[in-house]
Amino acid sequence: MAQSYIVFDFGGNEESAQQARYRLDHWRQTFHLTKKLDYKFERKTAEKKGDAEGIRVLIRLDFSEHEKLSHQRWLERIPAEPPFKGVSAATTRAGDPEFTDTKKLFDDLS
Numbered sequence: 001m002a003q004s005y006i007v008f009d010f011g012g013n014e015e016s017a018q019q020a021r022y023r024l025d026h027w028r029q030t031f032h033l034t035k036k037l038d039y040k041f042e043r044k045t046a047e048k049k050g051d052a053e054g055i056r057v058l059i060r061l062d063f064s065e066h067e068k069l070s071h072q073r074w075l076e077r078i079p080a081e082p083p084f085k086g087v088s089a090a091t092t093r094a095g096d097p098e099f100t101d102t103k104k105l106f107d108d109l110s
Contacts, residue, residue, distance in 0.1 A: 002061075002062075002064070002065060002068060002071045002094070003060065003061065003062045003093075003094050003103075004060070004061045004071065004075060004091060004093045005058060005059065005061075005091070005092045005099075005103070005106060006058075006059045006061070006075070006078060006079065006090070006091050007056055007057070007059075007089065007090045007092070007102065008020065008056065008057045008079075008087045008088070008089045009054065009055075009056050009087065009088040009089070010054075010055040010056065010057065010087060011054060011055065012051070012053060012054065012055065016083045016087070017041065017055045017057060019082075019083040020057050020083050021039075021041075023081065023082075023083065024037065024039050024057075024059070035062070036061065036062055036063055036067075037060070037061060037074070038059070038060045038062070039057055039058060039060070040057075040106060040109040041056070041057055041058075042054075042055070042056040042057075042058060042105070043055050058102070058105065058106050058109065059078065060106055061074055061075065079091075
């Protein structure tokens with residue numbers, strides 16, 4: 001399987017993060033990507049205030065080897081579409097040094 005992760009840092013912008021959730025759900029349903037596109041949210045809060053300090057959206061793309069073109073197209077499409085466009089992002093592919101850490105983080109999030 002060709003697996004990649006895209007991590008978007010929305011900072012404290014809850015509204016944009018929720019728009020991202022709606023967009024991802026829409027794509028999953030419309031393009032039948034339920035098993036190929038998965039996402040999780042990581043939220044960090046300020047200890048004293050309880051306000052949202054950092055919201056990151058971790059997206060896992062998990063396509064089979066014969067779907068390399070689709071995999072590449074989604075890697076390019078997601079960061080180019082609103083609300084992801086202009087948001088700080090990092091892409092990690094299998095074989096990258098940080099892949100194992102990103103995979104563990106994704107798996108540990110509920």
